[in-house]
Amino acid sequence: MTAKLYCFGESGNAYKAALTMELAGHRWEPVFVDFFNGAARSPEFREINEMGEAPVFVEDGLTLSQSCVIQLHIAEKTGKFMEGDRTEILRWMFWDAQKGSGQQGALRFLMNFVPEEKRPADAIAWLSARVMTALATLEGHLAGRDWMVGDAPTLADFACCGYLYYPEPWGFDRRASPNIDAWLTRIAALPGWKHPYDLMPGSPADRAQ
DSSP: OOEEEEEOTTOHHHHHHHHHHHHHTOOEEEEEOOGGGTGGGSHHHHHHOTTOOSOEEEETTEEEESHHHHHHHHHHHHTOSOOSOHHHHHHHHHHHHHHSHHHHHHHHHHHHTSOGGGOOHHHHHHHHHHHHHHHHHHHHHTTTOSSSSTTSOOHHHHHHTTTTTOOSOSSOOGGGOHHHHHHHHHHHTSTTOOOHHHHSSOOHHHHHO
């Protein structure tokens, strides 16, 4: 059976799950969630995920939500991307959920997807400072390393890169973070890698039409 991933292209959290499946060679297909028109909050979607969030993974009667849970399921099912210290891999995945994607996604949303006249300047400034501090932690960790944990790509890499390939401006500059920049280039060179807007349906360009 082909797995289904309820997702949309603008979601870095959905991208983490989709990228993990794509690189692991796990058969899957996207199911577009029209997030910006309220689909994730609809009663129909909440029947699938009471949290009203994407991504959601469905396969063989199993339904999973939360990107890290989906990533772990795929790793356990395929035997891929958990090489090395499991505790360290999980540590960085949980760090990303709180300090990485958990903050980057909110900042990118406020700076790009909220109407300009409604963007909360104080909240953006506060969140920007937290995001930059976390990115400095990531930049420091990657000094002298090819991968987040050990000598091969793991779920930690695919978690922590979730929002860093998106083109919308939210304060992250690859040129100012050479260790992150080189790491993102290495991930993008992995067989099967795709940009989030090529891997999942939905992009700002679609909504602009």
